Amino acid sequence: MNYILFDGPSRNNLLPFTFTRPVAEIRVGILTIREKWEKYLGFTTTTLTEDYLSDKFPMVEMDFNVMINASFLPNKELVAMVINLKENQAVFKDEDVIAFYTKDTQDEVDFNTYEALEYESDIIKIDHTWDIFSKNALAIQEDFELLTHDRKSQTIPNSVNTINAQNIFIENGAKLEFATLNASSGPIYIGKNAEVMEGSIVRGPFALCDNATLKLASKIYGPTTVGPHSKVGGEVNNSVIFGYSNKGHDGFLGNSVIGEWCNLGADTNNSNLKNNYAEVRLWNYNTQGFAKTGLQFCGLMMGDHSKCGINTMFNTGTVVGVSANIFGSGFPRNFVPSFSWGGNSGFTTYLTKKAFEVAKVVMQRRDIEFSDIDKAILEHVFEDTKQWRKKDD
Structure with missing residues (x-):
């Protein structure tokens, strides 16, 4: 099965962190949200996110896909429901879609045609920036159990x-x-x-x-x-x-x-x-x-x-x-x-020229390249956030 993590409606609530990453790349607990899902699923995942981020975080779409809302953190019960999804089934928590099985392109999904499966247990959802620290205790506990199970x-x-x-x-x-x-x-x-x-x-x-x-x-x-x-x-x-x-x-x-x-x-x-x-x-x-x-x-x-x-x-x-x-x-x-x-x-x-000079030096110190893709993302953020900087800057 092909699993795709999508940003969902929480993306803008998680700015400024999601200016430069999909929701799935947010770290809460020990692991990032993507790392959690991949650890539970036993599969790698790809990402449906903003167009300007897609070169760095691409989506691989196949004939059959399970789309997962990245603002929800996985647990055993939820993952079991996701793994067992059949065509045109979707998992919901109240009004929020957590995951759905689809063959359609992602801009054509009509949930009125889906069988709705309700997830009724407690779950951690990262819906706002402050959730990252305020829900960190629960996330650390769950990741600790996941990473250390049957290990010494x-x-x-x-x-x-x-x-x-x-x-x-x-x-x-x-x-x-x-x-x-x-x-x-x-x-x-x-x-x-x-x-x-x-x-x-x-x-x-x-x-x-x-x-x-x-x-x-x-x-x-x-x-x-x-x-x-x-x-x-x-x-x-x-x-x-x-x-x-x-x-x-x-x-x-x-x-x-x-x-x-x-x-x-x-x-x-x-x-x-x-x-x-x-x-x-x-x-x-x-x-x-x-x-x-x-x-x-x-x-x-x-x-x-x-x-x-x-x-x-x-x-x-x-x-x-x-x-x-x-x-x-x-x-x-x-x-x-x-x-x-x-x-x-x-x-x-x-100015971006000065900011990029610093970013290049800082990343080189950790043996990581400040790539053209990184540069393009930051250039997009610069233009996208211009409205909040003073007109006379």
Whole structure:
């Protein structure tokens, strides 16, 4: 069977992260959504997404296809329903389609002709940016069980202090000494070739993905995920870092989501609670205004390739787009459009030529090419987000 993950109606709610990736490439828990589905299905998947992303994330369509809404995270019960779908059957959760079996081209699907199968159990759906961190505890727990089932952890070094050690799993090649790991409130997963430096204190649920690093004396409160090849120091609470990003120094990051290829300068801090304890509102790209989150704690949402200088301060509920560069004293506004350059004193347009020069150097340091496809995606984002940058930039 051919399985295709499609973005679905949640795509725009997940901006700025979906400016540069399909919904399936969002990391929540230990794995990306695609990796979860492929692990459960035992098959590779392809993607139905925005046209400008399709060169990097192509779709392979065959005579018979099962389309899966990537905003839903898989579990055993759901996957069993998806695998057993017959022609013209669809799985629904309330009014949302989760998956359907089709022979038609995707712009011709009429669900009135489908047999509707209702999925009645609880399920994790990533519908908004803040769901990525607020549902991360459940996602880490499910991924931990998926990845460690019938497997044995590497031996925990004697110098590591542990609480509830049976809830800790260490992959091959991981390095850790003289750290404290407390898995009493959730599992702790240390990925392949990851490193936990001395003096670090971790309270689960926590995932340190492959080749990622916790720097000296880091303080981590779960549920937190540090994605592959990322480096994290200082204090972090209930946050998700997708991968290839650095928060290498002291400073606080809480209730936040950081994309790929980001860098937070030394002593960068974000607020995750308003002084009046009121509900946090976040910028909404659809309505071009600030939307209620229902959350009292909500910090920073930062899109791919964005950077901030030392001592940067972010207000509660700040959204930073793609390829922004923020620096200077004071608080920048709580919506920073993509390709913005500046800070509290004002922003100008961060020209693509300069942004691409930085992206090329940053990615080369990790032996990854900044390809023509990557360039084309960012050029599209630059044009698509022009409306939110000041006219006189």
